[in-house]
Amino acid sequence: MQALTCEQVRRVDEIAIRDYQMPGIVLMENAGRGAAEIIHSLCPDATALVLCGRGNNGGDGYVIARHLQILGHEVSILAVCAVDELSGDAKVNAVIADAAGIEIEVIEEKANQEGTSLAMKLGKTNCIIDGLLGTGAKPPLRGIYAALVSAANESDAMRIALDIPTGLDGDTGEVIGEAFRADHTMTFVAPKVGFQQKNADEFVGVVHVVGIGVPTKLIRELDLPNNELGLPKN
Ligand SMILES: NC(=O)C1=CN([C@@H]2O[C@H](COP(=O)(O)OP(=O)(O)OC[C@H]3O[C@@H](n4cnc5c(N)ncnc54)[C@H](O)[C@@H]3O)[C@@H](O)[C@H]2O)[C@@H](O)CC1
Numbered sequence: 001m002q003a004l005t006c007e008q009v010r011r012v013d014e015i016a017i018r019d020y021q022m023p024g025i026v027l028m029e030n031a032g033r034g035a036a037e038i039i040h041s042l043c044p045d046a047t048a049l050v051l052c053g054r055g056n057n058g059g060d061g062y063v064i065a066r067h068l069q070i071l072g073h074e075v076s077i078l079a080v081c082a083v084d085e086l087s088g089d090a091k092v093n094a095v096i097a098d099a100a101g102i103e104i105e106v107i108e109e110k111a112n113q114e115g116t117s118l119a120m121k122l123g124k125t126n127c128i129i130d131g132l133l134g135t136g137a138k139p140p141l142r143g144i145y146a147a148l149v150s151a152a153n154e155s156d157a158m159r160i161a162l163d164i165p166t167g168l169d170g171d172t173g174e175v176i177g178e179a180f181r182a183d184h185t186m187t188f189v190a191p192k193v194g195f196q197q198k199n200a201d202e203f204v205g206v207v208h209v210v211g212i213g214v215p216t217k218l219i220r221e222l223d224l225p226n227n228e229l230g231l232p233k234n
């Protein structure tokens, strides 16, 4: 499958929501459920820790936590903000995860200074899932995001990135400072063009493309030169 820019993938989401009347929460559910099923097959004994940011990448993380729990995994969440501070689809899924009894610990900005305690929190798991930042990221990493990525990279656990490894520019493959070093990346809709850069390999690991349920017609009608997604034209 051909790679797309972050902007092109965001356009897929927008068109699905606006013109195809697909609720954003359905797209997020498809993304999260699809990713959770692959994570389960890769790591059937995972005791998972999901790192959740403030945006919809974090929203995917809350969905994945719920589906991993359904699949029998022990799972907990380390979030950069409280559920009340979230909005939209991410908030809905955080509320559901909370109601499902999944432990959600909010990591305060001051923990930025406490590298050892972050490393200890991340040390209790054998599978760290990066739901910190996706296509809405504006480098470089700020505050607690940078500290969480550093601590995750020091862990012996399997590392799994959602959509884009946090800190990697999905369009250029550049890393300013540090980026999450994933063993596997669950990327939504299509691989991102930045993944094709040579230096990106050590951050993306094995790339798995997860569909979010948008109609093939939508993808076909995107204004992409040479039908970039490589779909049949009829
Ligand atoms: N309906 C949709 O739009 C869908 C979105 N999806 C997910 O949503 C993601 C995009 O979500 P968003 O647009 O909310 O963006 P993100 O979740 O990537 O990030 C947005 C948040 O990160 C903060 N931020 C940006 N750069 C930062 C930096 N360098 N340091 C610290 N904080 C930073 C912003 O202030 C904002 O709060 C996709 O990558 C994908 O994972 C999927 O759920 C599929 C459906």
Ligand SMILES: [K+]
Residues within 6 Å of the ligand: 057, 130, 131, 132, 133, 134, 161, 162, 163, 164, 165, 166
């Ligand atoms: K991510």
